[in-house]
Amino acid sequence: MPHTLATAAHSELIIKKSRFIGCVQPMTDRAAAQAVVDALWKQHPGAAHVCWALLAGGQSAAVDDGEPSGTAGRPMLDVLRHQDLEGVLATVVRYFGGVKLGAGGLVRAYTDCIAQALLTAQKVPLQRMSTLACSVPYSLEGWLRREIEAAGAELLQVDHGSAVTLQWRLPEAQAAACRQRISDGGQGRVGWMEADRVAS
Structure with missing residues (x-):
């Protein structure tokens, strides 16, 4: 049975001086998700990227926001799918620390950031x-x-x-x-x- 989240949960990683601030939260559609992403840009004007993934039926999305294609949004979406979640938005704000991580390093960083946030998240069954x-x-x-x-x-x-x-x-x-x-x-x-x- 698919689950959603009761409330938002957060994580933060520092990898080779880059700071990754992750959040997972319940979300029903793409318009609401975009509003959250816009708000994150206002909170973090100095960030290099705000990458996000939304798993919400036909409204799903995966956005790399300038990171190399397939290194941020898609891996984050895969974490949500792997945990059988639905109606969940994952966001990661990245502050670049001056050291390039490479494609594999980026995938790991974004995946780990969301996986860590989900460790503390309270999951609730999604009822039809x-x-x-x-x-x-x-x-x-x-x-x-x-x-x-x-x-x-x-x-x-x-x-x-x-x-x-x-x-x-x-x-x-x-x-x-x-x-x-x-x-x-x-x-x-x-x-x-x-x-x-x-x-x-």
Whole structure:
């Protein structure tokens, strides 16, 4: 099962006078990752490179930022893949110390920097979520809200029309049982709908 990270974790290495400052953190998409990288440049204006790798499904990326091609972003991405992570951004800020490391040395430096940060990172299972939606008579709204809360689900939306429509999200593994329990408790007065068709 893929994991993501609970919070950011950091590392720092000095290799032949070059300073490598690593960070791994939860991240959902490329736009958010780019914003983090932009912020790192502001925090470290004297850095030579800010290399990064994002493992987030179709949003994944590997950026060498001026280091020789394939020596920074790709090795960092490989570390994330090897640890079965998803939705994680790895960044390394490098201050050049005046000694060239060579391609092999760079790959090792960037790989080690991310691997060290991951040693202290708290990994959490990545849960696939399901969204459920149904409409009930007004008399059942309070009961349905209590059922949703008891399931530990996140209530997303409530619409009051001729009936009350509620939409909520919970872990995919619990969705079928929750739906069955509500159908049984509603005694034929629960109208299920496709969650993505509910007006937002």
